[in-house]
Amino acid sequence: MPPADLTLSSVVERLAPGIGIDLLTGQDSPAGPPVILDSGDPQAVDAHPIVLAVGVTGEDEQLHLLDRLARARLAAVVLRRPVSPPVVAAAESRGIAVLAAGPELPWGGLYTALLGAVAAEDSAGDPAGDLFTLANAVAAGAGAASTIEDPHGRLLAYSDLGHRIDPPRRQNILGRRVPEEWQRRLRDAGVFHRIRRSAQAVSVTGFDVHGCRRRLAIAVRAGDEMLGSIWVVEGDEPLGQEARRILESAAGNVALHLLRRRPETDPERRRRVEAVTRLLDGTSQDASGLGLSAPVTVIALGTGTGDAPADAALARRIADLVALSGSAYRRTVISVALGVRAYALVAGTRSRACALAGEFAGAASRAFGLPVRAGVGPTAPALTGVAASRADADLVLDVAGRNAPAVVRVEDVRATLTLRRLRGLVEQHPGLRPGLLDGLVEQDAARGTAWLPTLRAYLEAFGDVSAAAARVNVHPNTFRYRLRRITELFRLDLTDPDVRLVAALELRLLPGEAG
DSSP: OOOTTOBHHHHHHTSOTTOOEEEOSOTTOBOOOEEEOOSSOOOOOSSSOEEEOTTOOSHHHHHHHHHHHHHTTOOEEEEESOOOHHHHHHHHHHTOEEEEEOSSSOHHHHHHHHHHHHHHTTTTSOHHHHHHHHHHHHHHHHTSEEEEEOTTSBEEEEOOSOOOOOHHHHHHHHHTBOOHHHHHHHHHTTHHHHHHHOSSOEEEOOOOOTTOOOEEEEEEEETTEEEEEEEEEOOSSOOOHHHHHHHHHHHHHHHHHHHHHSOTTOHHHHHHHHHHHHHHHTSOOOOTTTTOOSSEEEEEEEOOOSOHHHHHHHHHHHHHHHHHHHTTSSSOEEEEEETTEEEEEEESOHHHHHHHHHHHHHHHHHHHSSOOEEEEEEEESSGGGHHHHHHHHHHHHHHOOTTSOSEEEGGGGHHHHHHHHHHHHHHHOGGGOOOTTHHHHHHHHHHOOOHHHHHHHHHHTTTOHHHHHHHTTOOHHHHHHHHHHHHHHSOOOTTSHHHHHHHHHHHHHSTTOOO
């Protein structure tokens, strides 16, 4: 069961990209599992069900349905677009929340997506139980028995809705894994290879096994990493296009559950994390097994709340979300959480990486209710440059102000980054500090003079004495006197462009300066 405080707005936020459901009314309404509207009067069989208005089209039918829902005390309904203003107004007056769905996804897919989003809210509970719920949702939508398996053929969940099954599926359930003989047949026929390479459901037929029936299967991925697979076995009715759409829409929800439940000690996951970490810290350029090739851009994502444990936990969730979202794109996307930030390594063009950075930051902000910002490092033409791209992506987030946009590229803050690096070099090598302004600093500190503000105003006004004098609130003649004294007392020839450049740099590198 979903938690008592689950709201419709949080369910909609957790739907996979592309589902296309908008919440028109009732953002804070409580949410329960989806139910399919049947031909009889609707019944409140579950707490706060979301009614899918299958077959209800046109304004008159939608208004009539709202009356029926109000009588049954049901307060949430999914309607197909367009939903007219009179329907929205009628729903609000009856206290009914309206979710508007586009025509792209069939009702079965919407049912599966909503059920997965509701189940995902209860991630603190039994994730295996959620997988069984999803397996039943897939079976209900496809009209066929389903199983969810890990990459090694171990059974994770199966449906129990009474659909017809065949001997291999029965053995799978009894042995809690795909039988060795059946795995060998699938492997020899190239089925596993086809499933791994395809983003769509794959048809599995032609096996000379007594009672064996046709199947559909789809890989469950996070980025380029295969987390498992979903299978349905043809029952009394042929598996058609609707069953394919159900599998394809369910894969994202199953992936999210598998990401949450997989152990940190999983050897394959640990190997991948270690390989990506070595790329990011520059200790290795070996990307074998990752499917990653140059050019590569590193994106750093974080919230920067200042609460390190909370930021670290959120970084892991952002990395999982990026991995799941990345599976929808043809370019390779690999993600990992390190400390308080998540990192995405994006193969391909820089423009593509910047576009994905915006999509990742937006999806994470919506999912977790906090502003997530993305810092985009420079694109590395070879894997040897991944660590440098990561370092710049971190710096981009470090220097981005609170009012910065959701995506900040290294080229957007180039000057600030240069000053940050120069300051770091001076701190590591004090001999690099020019020392040109030491006398001004000492006199301002000891006697309360204003030599530094005067020089700063002059340089920032590009030598315009009137503008510079206004900056420090003195008469232009007074300002000219101060400039003359600076050149006399401290031997600063401000007519020399090199002196002006070094003086401007040292002003920016003084302790307490921005950058």
